[in-house]
Amino acid sequence: MNRPIVDARGLHKHFGSLHVLKGVDLTVAERELVFVIGPSGSGKSTLLRCLNRLEEPSSGSVVVDGIDMLDPRTDINHARQRIGMVFQSFNLYPHMTALGNVTLALRKVAGKSRAQAEALGRAALERVGLADRAGHTPGQLSGGQQQRVAIARSIALEPRVMLFDEPTSALDPELVGSVLEVMRSLRESGMTMIVVSHEMGFARNAADRVVFMDEGAIVEAGPPAAIFESPAHERTRTFIGQIQRH
Amino acid sequence: MRGDWARFTDTFLNAKVMHKYLPDILSGVVVTIELAFLIVVTGIAAGLALALLRSLAIRPLNWLIVVIVDLFRSLPPLVVIVLIYFGLPSVGLSPSGFVSTWLSLAFVLMAFSEEIFWAGITSVDRGQWEAARSTGLSFGQTLMSVVLPQAFRLTIPPLTNRTIAITKGTALGTVVAVTEILGQASSAMSNSYNPSPLIMGAAAYLVLFFPVVVAARWVETKFAWKR
Numbered sequence: 001m002n003r004p005i006v007d008a009r010g011l012h013k014h015f016g017s018l019h020v021l022k023g024v025d026l027t028v029a030e031r032e033l034v035f036v037i038g039p040s041g042s043g044k045s046t047l048l049r050c051l052n053r054l055e056e057p058s059s060g061s062v063v064v065d066g067i068d069m070l071d072p073r074t075d076i077n078h079a080r081q082r083i084g085m086v087f088q089s090f091n092l093y094p095h096m097t098a099l100g101n102v103t104l105a106l107r108k109v110a111g112k113s114r115a116q117a118e119a120l121g122r123a124a125l126e127r128v129g130l131a132d133r134a135g136h137t138p139g140q141l142s143g144g145q146q147q148r149v150a151i152a153r154s155i156a157l158e159p160r161v162m163l164f165d166e167p168t169s170a171l172d173p174e175l176v177g178s179v180l181e182v183m184r185s186l187r188e189s190g191m192t193m194i195v196v197s198h199e200m201g202f203a204r205n206a207a208d209r210v211v212f213m214d215e216g217a218i219v220e221a222g223p224p225a226a227i228f229e230s231p232a233h234e235r236t237r238t239f240i241g242q243i244q245r246h
Numbered sequence: 247m248r249g250d251w252a253r254f255t256d257t258f259l260n261a262k263v264m265h266k267y268l269p270d271i272l273s274g275v276v277v278t279i280e281l282a283f284l285i286v287v288t289g290i291a292a293g294l295a296l297a298l299l300r301s302l303a304i305r306p307l308n309w310l311i312v313v314i315v316d317l318f319r320s321l322p323p324l325v326v327i328v329l330i331y332f333g334l335p336s337v338g339l340s341p342s343g344f345v346s347t348w349l350s351l352a353f354v355l356m357a358f359s360e361e362i363f364w365a366g367i368t369s370v371d372r373g374q375w376e377a378a379r380s381t382g383l384s385f386g387q388t389l390m391s392v393v394l395p396q397a398f399r400l401t402i403p404p405l406t407n408r409t410i411a412i413t414k415g416t417a418l419g420t421v422v423a424v425t426e427i428l429g430q431a432s433s434a435m436s437n438s439y440n441p442s443p444l445i446m447g448a449a450a451y452l453v454l455f456f457p458v459v460v461a462a463r464w465v466e467t468k469f470a471w472k473r
Contacts, residue, residue, distance in 0.1 A: 054376055081382040091377035095395045104391060105381035150377070157381060 004063075005030050005161045005192045006051060011060035013046050013216075020046045021057070022216040026194075028161070033193045035203040035224070038213035039239060044196040047213070048163050051194070052083040065160045081109055084154030084162040088169050090146040092138040098125060098149045099134040102156050110157060124156035125149070128182045144175030148182050155186065162186065164195040200243055204228060212236045260442040267434035267443045274430030275450050277344070281426060282413045282454075284348050289355025290409065296356065297363035301389060311360070318357035323415045326350040331422040343422035355412045362404050366397030406462035410455065417451075427451060 006028040013021035021043045028034050036044045049055040051062055053069050053076055062069040067079045092101050099121050106117035125131050128148035138146050147167055154162060164183070168176045180202050187193060187206055197203070203210055203224055210227040212219045212235075219233050231237045300311050318326065331346035341349065370393045378388040420429040431447030 052380055054380060077379075077382045077384050079382075080380055083380070085377075085380040087373060087377060089371075089373050091371070091373035093374065093377075093392055093396075095399070104378075105383055108387050108391065109382040153377075153381065 003030065004028060005032075005065055006194065007061075007063040008047075008051060009061045011047065011050055011062070012058045013043070013050060013055060014058045020216050021050070021060075023060075024213075024216070024218055026211065026218070028192060028194055030192055031190045032208045033187050033195065033206055035207040035210045036194065036196045036213060037198065037200075037203070037210060037239070037243075038219075042213040043216040044213050045165050048085075048165050048194060048196055051163060052080050052085055054085070077109060081105070081157045082160045084151075084157065084159035086147070086150050086154060086162065086164045086167045088166040090138070090143070090150045090170070092146050092150055092153075094138050097135050097137055098130060098141065098152075101138070101149055102153045105153070106156055120156050121152075124152040127155065127185070128152045129178075142175060143171045144178045147171065147179045151179075151182055151186070155191075159191075161192040161194065164193065164197065166196055166198070168197060168199055198243060200228070200240075212239065214239070257440065258442055258445050260438075260440050263434075263438045263440045263442045264446055267430075267438065267446070270430045270434050271427065271443060271446045271450055274425060274427040274447070275454065277424065278416050278426040278450075278454065281344065281348055281351075281416045281419065281424070285351045285355055285413055285416070286409055288348075289352040289412070290359050290405070292352065292356040293359025294363050296360040297367060298389070300360070300364055301367055315357040315360050318353050319361070321354075323351055323354050323412070324418050324421065326354060327418055327422055343419060343424040346422050347416065347419035347424050351412055351415050351418075354415075355409065358408045358412070359405055362401045362408065363397065365404075366401040367393060369400055370396045402462075402466050406465065410458060410462065413458075414451070414455065427454075 004027045006026065008024065008026045011021050011024040011026075012019070024043070024047055026034075026047065036047065038044050046055055050057045051064065051069070053062070057070065064079065065082050067082070068074055069076070069079060093104070096104065099118065102121035102124050103114075103117040106112045106120055107114060110117075112120065122131060122134060125134055128151050130145060130148055130152065133141060133145060133149070138149070141149065151167075167183070168179050171179065176199070180199060183193070183195070183202070184206060195203075195207070205224075207224050209221055210224045211221040212227060212231070212233075214235050219235055220227065220231065227236065228240060231240060296311050296315070300308050327346055327350040330341060330350050331343060334341055334346075374392050374396065375388055378392045379385075383391070416424075416426050417428040419426050420432060423429070427447045427450050431443045434443035435441055
């Protein structure tokens with residue numbers, strides 16, 4: 001196993017009296033694609049959001065690409081550039097064009113000139129197949145195209161790892177394929193990815209490892225075939241049974 | 247019938263009176279413009295500054311902001327003017343009527359515009375903050391580049407309405423001897439024993455504010471973008 005890009009240990013998260021993460025360990029190696037599945041409210045999204053500190057863990061440690069994310073001396077804005085994140089609801093900036101969305105952080109955070117940023121931004125849009133939509137605003141794009149722009153916004157910063165928080169859940173079924181296609185090509189380019197999703201077909205043929213979470217803890221983890229065909233735990237079996245009936 | 251009409255024009259549209267007091271009304275227009283400009287610029291700037299301070303979420307500071315804002319939103323503007331003009335001399339400051347009117351209305355506009363800006367800022371979806379922060383933008387960069395442009399679009403209609411309403415309050419300056427339009431018109435009226443100057447004053451307000459209302463409409467359409 002290569003050196004870990006993401007090394008999270010003993011993560012706990014409380015929301016008031018709610019104990020959402022109950023001591024989660026997650027280590028992800030370079031170029032690995034880890035799928036996180038589990039019923040809603042199991043803490044998958046919270047786990048993901050703790051990795052780039054959008055959510056402050058109550059305790060535990062998170063090291064990403066050698067950077068201690070929870071150390072107060074860490075420049076969190078600098079560290080976050082190495083961690084791309086894609087959201088269920090795309091969260092594109094509606095007042096900017098696709099290119100504007102992709103270049104904002106390049107200019108403001110990575111310190112690129114406008115020309116450099118636009119060149120990198122167009123290259124990123126090209127990678128998600130939307131080079132011809134650079135001048136469109138989010139409102140003029142379909143959901144699938146918006147999500148691909150959101151992916152371009154992240155990969156333009158050349159992150160070391162990409163976090164996907166239910167990237168296809170808000171999409172009409174016929175638009176899911178185009179987003180998965182982009183994710184597949186990212187994977188082929190060697191991107192380390194952590195994906196929270198219910199796209200079991202994609203998990204089956206693209207994931208290196210599937211992690212099943214329930215009630216704030218990891219129940220089991222393993223290669224997709226093992227988790228889907230012969231889960232060790234009853235809870236995993238029940239969940240996969242429910243998912244596959246649809 | 248013809249006699250009635252002649253009496254009417256003689257009373258309300260008396261050319262001689264109007265001609266005589268036109269310079270006074272025009273100088274009132276200049277004072278009103280100066281006052282309105284100062285009120286709008288300082289009131290909105292201060293309101294925006296308070297809203298930005300409030301977004302830092304420092305609790306004691308926010309309480310203070312809310313108290314100040316609610317105070318100036320509840321007091322009638324005339325009361326604020328009178329308090330500043332007649333009250334401040336007792337602590338050794340004696341602002342002129344002009345300064346009292348400016349400060350009072352600027353405080354009131356600050357209070358209302360803070361609430362409007364704040365509502366705009368909080369109505370921007372959380373996901374916008376999260377997306378921007380996840381790409382490494384700082385709090386301030388996110389606020390400036392992502393949140394405020396969206397918030398402004400939502401604030402333009404209520405802000406222009408409120409700005410127009412408060413700017414028209416410059417007429418209250420008459421009470422503290424500011425020689426703005428209404429002040430000039432009413433002193434002209436008492437000097438000439440004829441209400442024609444008041445009609446001129448009303449016309450002057452129309453000429454002054456109608457373009458502002460039209461401009462506000464134009465700004466509203468300009469700030470709209472396709473969703």
